[in-house]
Amino acid sequence: MSLILKESAAFRSQTVNPWTxxxxxxxxxxxxALGYEFSVLYAIVLSCALIVLWRHAPRAQKVFIGIISLVAGCYFPFGQAYGAPNFNTLLALLSTNMEESTEILTIFPWYHYVIGLFIFSLGVISMRRRIPAASTPWIKWDTVGTVFCVASYFIGPVQNHFLGYDFRIIDxxxxxxxxxxxxxxxYHEVVVEQKNMAQLSSMKDTWTISAFKPKYHIYVVVIGESARRDALGAFGGYWNNTPFASQANGTFFMDYVSASGSTQKSLGLTLNRVVDDKPQYQDNFVTLANRAGFQTWWFSNQGQIGEYDTAIASIAKRADEVQFLKDGDFEANKNTRDEELLKLTAQVFSTPRTQPQMIVMHLMGSHPQACDRTGGKYNEFVQSKETSCYLYSITQTDDLLGKLYSQLVNTGExxxxxxxxxxxxxIKERGKEAQYLAHxxxxQQNFQVPFMVISSDDTKHRIIKARRSANDFLSFFSQWTGITAEEIKNPYRFFSEQKAGPVYITNFKLQKVDYNQLGTDLFDTHNKL
Incomplete structure (x- = not known):
């Protein structure tokens, strides 16, 4: 009886202790802070673990709290913007240069950093708790708490088992x-992907071309960055911010869906031949153009970390001539504008060439932080300064396209x-002064992007409403350039209203998801908070 009373007293001392x-x-x-869905159960689990550790291994508990508080405090802003760690966040971390890293850190609201600092401060307070001189005996409530923590650990694996997945202890x-x-x-998946990419990038392409009948002498591929389709007036956006595209003669696809929600993964799946959901980096649209007989050029305003460090760099390096305005090192010029690329295209167009030409321009476009793209300038205030800059960055891209079109007209080709x-x-922090846009x-808006084709013989502004997927880009490229290759199937006419079947996107967990099952994230068109 006395033992039970002592244990009950010890338990009460813990439950009424303010440290609990x-x-x-x-x-x-x-x-x-770690980016997962909030669960009271798992908060109780961690609390029990901290209490039991304090009672029997206080020094180990302090080290544990210090580590998790530091990690949680630092990750909090990222967790609010991008969620829990996944393939995309790790890939972006390894593929991002110093310039992009700085921009990411400056886009988060200031109060997210305050909350992160507060979380870390709580850890510091915990670590300063004085360790009792006398050792604490093990009581049955310690056993109950330990069993509860262990049992809770297996909730995830058991749920997966009943949902039809494998029972794995690590889940x-x-x-x-x-x-x-x-x-x-x-991290392991990213390393494997990069090793595979490096291996394939150094291999010779396997294209088998049976015909090449180009309609035009010069082909230009302009790859934009982070442009939501509903932000462009020419594609039904609320704002009249695309004066060139809105009046240009050409073909405008009003329901084009990107392959994924981040640059590296999306373009990896778009520009390469894909087999069993794996990009074949040696077989991409540049090597296809080379094989057909084009002279190929790649001009980029995005950073290049290394020759094969990113999916895009590995494709770019296959072009006959390559130039990056940024090298991707610590000296990279943050303020390099996309318009600088027009100097490079002007040099190409200044010399008549008998060989068919393909030029690729990779823009920084509307990459967050948008106000860095525009120098803080915007035409109309919408919700927040960053949102306003984003809409103006679309206008800057439209202006570039207009100038590029003029260059092409002046070639006479x-x-x-x-x-x-x-x-x-x-849209993040919706309706707040700190509203911004992030991956x-x-x-659906994370994958709804503009797609338009403007040619020298276009005589009207044509709209195609049929849904098209970036997963079929090589099919488009084949039909557009007149290149017929055995490895590319053309199940439908891209330039038509012909239905193309269901569209799937690849999410940040590398899962194929039906595009129709995604939610919506519409723009608020009001100008004031």
Whole structure:
């Protein structure tokens, strides 16, 4: 009886201890900061673990709290914008240069950093708790807490088993452990992907071309960046911010869907031949053009970290002539404008060439932070300064396309140019002064992008409403350039209203998702908060 009374007293001393509430608050914030769906259960699990550790291994508990508080505090802004770690976030981390890293850090609202600092401060307070001189005996409530934590660990694997998936011990739902697993697993996947990319990029292409009948002498591919289709007036957007495209004669696809929600993954799936959902980096649209007999040029305002460090760099390096305005190192010029690329195209057009030409221009476009793209300038205030800059960055791209079109007309040669964006963006901190746009994969607007083709013989502004997928880009490229290759199937006429079947996108977890099942993230067209 005395033992039971002692254990009950010990249990009451823990439950009424203010540190219990403190650990629960800390656990809720840490779990929330890591980007997973909030769960009271898992907050209780972490609280129990911290209490048991404090009672029997206080020094280990302090180290544990210090680590998880630092990680959670630093990750909080990223978690709010991009969610939990996944393949895309790890790929972006390894493919991002110093300039882009700085821009990402400046786009988050200031109060997200304050909350992150607060989470870390709670960890510091916990680490300063004085360790008792006397050792604490093990009581049955310690056993109950330990069993509860262990049992909760298996909730995720058991749920997966009943949902028809494999029962795997590592598939726990406990956020702190899940975070470690997701980082390690996705890092491994990214490393494997990059090794595969490097290997394939150095291989000779396997294209088998049976015919080449180009209609035009010059072909230009302009790859935009982060442009949502509903942000362009020419594609039904609310704002009249595309004066060139809105009046240009050409073909405008009003329902074109990107392959994924980030540059590297989306363009990797768009510009390469894909077999079993794996890009074949040696077989891309540049090597196809080379094989057909084009002289190929690649001009980019995006950073180049290394020859084969990114999917895009690996494709670019296959062109006959390549020039990056940014090298991707610490000295990269943050303020290099897309318009600088027109100097390079002007040099190409200044010399008459008998060989068919294909020029690729890869823009920075509307990449966050948009105000860095526009120098803080905008035409109309919409919701926030960053949103306003984003809409003006669309105008800048439209102006570039207009100047490029004039250059092409002045060559006196027949030509055709295509413009499309790699992916869209999602609205974050909606309705607040800090509203901004960032990469995401949950909404249709993350994949709704502009796609238009303007040629020297176009006589009217043509609209195609049939849905088209970036997964079929090589089919488009084949029909557009007149290149027939055994490896490319053309199941439908791209330049038509012919239906093309269901469209799937690849999310940040590398899962194929039916585009129709995604939610919506519409623009708020009001000008004031």
């Amino acid at each position: 509430g403190f650990y629960f608050l800390q656990s809720m914030l840490i779990n929330f 726990t739902g406990v956020p702190v452990l899940r975070f470690v697993r997701d980082v390690a697993f996705n 027949s030509f055709s140019m295509v413009y499309f964006s790699d992916h869209g963006l999602a 995401a994969d949950k909404f």
